[in-house]
Amino acid sequence: QSWPVYGGDTGNTRFSPSTQINTSNVKNLKVQWALQLGTLRSQESTPILVGDTLLVTSSFGPKNTFAVNAKTGEVKWRYSPDIPKGIDQFACCDVNNRGVSFADGRVFVGRLDGNVAALDIKTGKELWVTKVVDYTQGSVITSPPTVAGKVVITGYGGGEYGARGSLVGLDPATGKEVWRTWTVPGAGEKGSETWKGDSNKNGGAAAWNIGSYDPKLNLVYYGTSNPSPWSAVVRGNDSSNIGPYTNLYSASVLAINPDDGKIVWHYQFTPHDAWDYDGVNELVFADLPIEGKKVPVIMQANRNGFFYVLDRANGKLLSAKQFVDGVNWATGVDMKTGMPIEAPGNAKRPGMGRKASNVCPNLIGAKNWMPMSWDAQTGLVYIPTINLCMDMEGIAGDYKRGQFFLNVNFDLAKQGAGGYMGGVKAWDPVKQQTVWMNKDDLFYSGGMLSTAGGVVFHGDLKGMFKALDAKTGKELWHFNTGSGVTAAPMTYTLDGKQYVAVVSGRTLSIPAFFGPLGEKMVDASPEGGALFVFALN
Ligand SMILES: O=C(O)c1cc(C(=O)O)c2c(n1)C(=O)C(=O)c1cc(C(=O)O)[nH]c1-2
Secondary structure: OOOOOOOOOOOOOOEEOOOOOOOOOHHHEEEEEEEEOOOOOOOOOOOEEEOOEEEEEOOOOOOOEEEEEOOOOOEEEEEOOOOOOOHHHHOOOOOOOOOOEEEOOEEEEEOOOOEEEEEEOOOOOEEEEEEOOOHHHOOOOOOOOEEEOOEEEEOOOOOOOOOEOEEEEEOOOOOOEEEEEEOOOOOOOOOHHHOOOOHHHHOEOOOOOOOEEEOOOOEEEEEOOOEOOOOHHHHOOOOOOOOOOOOOOOOEEEEEOOOOOOEEEEEEOOOOOOOOOOOOOOOEEEEEEEOOEEEEEEEEEOOOOEEEEEEOOOOOEEEEEEOOOOOOOEEEEOOOOOOEEEOHHHOOOOEEOEOEEEEOOOOOOOOOOOOOEEEOOOOEEEEEEEOEEEEEEEOOOOOOOOOOOOOEEEEEEEEOOOOOOEEEEEEEOOOOEEEEEEEEOOOOOOOEEEEOOOEEEEEOOOOEEEEEEOOOOOEEEEEEOOOOOOOOOEEEEEOOEEEEEEEEOOOOOHHHHHOHHHHHHHHHOOOOOEEEEEEEO
């Protein structure tokens, strides 16, 4: 009934067994208290609960990490490190922070300035600060570290800046770097042959989102971003005949041993990516009935429009299916090779000076970082989806440290077919089919929470925080938070009372990627920054 990590559990299921708030009484939910986070712009934090303390971060650094009394919102301490001015030029996609992690009395904060800090849970005092990466190369940290066994693991960003990604294991007691695993092989290393020339030097594959951890298998899972630059010809062939140039380990999932950081297995979702289809979306654990057996799997709703089910122990591809309408860059995934079957004649693969038109999904993906939830009771995954397409064309350009390294024109974001731009979908991951969908005239819906009370919670860009019937998608209740909600909600129970918490405050810099459609995001709601906590009175 508690919420100890960002994703609710280390398998990121975002499911709570709590039933106090349920389909019949959710209409009576009332705000108990609110906390102003002290910043505007791109609030993406999911709070975690430690004892009776709620830990939540703001954007910009995070400028503020708060420890508050989870019943009253009274601030116990606030951690506000100096974050360099102008840091937003090194954050591709706004000054986000998704929250903190916790173990053994220490709170771990990944920061935009490339540092990880450990704080004393009682006082908020800094215990250590470790520099993981130089942020001026375009590498900021936006997600909480993953605590796994005896290490604290973080990645960092930079897929849009030609930074070379790595995952780093730190000693939780001292902050000392224990290991570093590059997500792009170095010159002469195994896998470097999948990069043309020395393009691996600026290869991206940044693990900027959330990790998962299976203590039984002793494996940590991270997705990696797009390879850099977006223009694929720099990294290999300019055709769908990609030959050896798959660009490992970009747009992939990596299973690593947390003790030494070694890669145990990998699966690449989008070999030789040419569309900015990062593979970083959260990797969600489930035990699914497959051919009469319960199999521990990883599920991912990938930016590239396919929903993947992989065997968690060995990375074997069990199924992959389009989870949104209109996916046209590939017609399917070959179950033997695990490779996508690209549209015939390179029609949807942007090339140098060759525009691919009306490619779906758009570069922001069929789903972005906003997390889905998995409800073992209904057997459904609840996914915030996006229905946009794009035109994209490769252009020439050189790597310049700390600047966007994209080498494409992508000025046209287009609404996908069907008269809607996004929405929340309930998806059966065994049958790989839609059960219901709530279509939205906007995109960038918020992350999801499922509860055993039969209620699914999420927010939207207009700032509405909604409760839905998990079986049908019918809206049961909503509350206007006053600014767009992309952050995923959480729930916790204290002294017999169930609370639901969500952070509100919409992104500012993402709309720039969308031209006129981006203006709709800006018009949807003003900027904000507040945590709202609800319960039944
Ligand atoms: O490649 C990267 O390093 C990187 C980092 C981030 C980030 O750290 O937030 C995003 C992306 N890429 C990205 O491609 C993307 O669409 C995106 C959306 C958001 C957001 O917070 O809304 N962040 C990011």
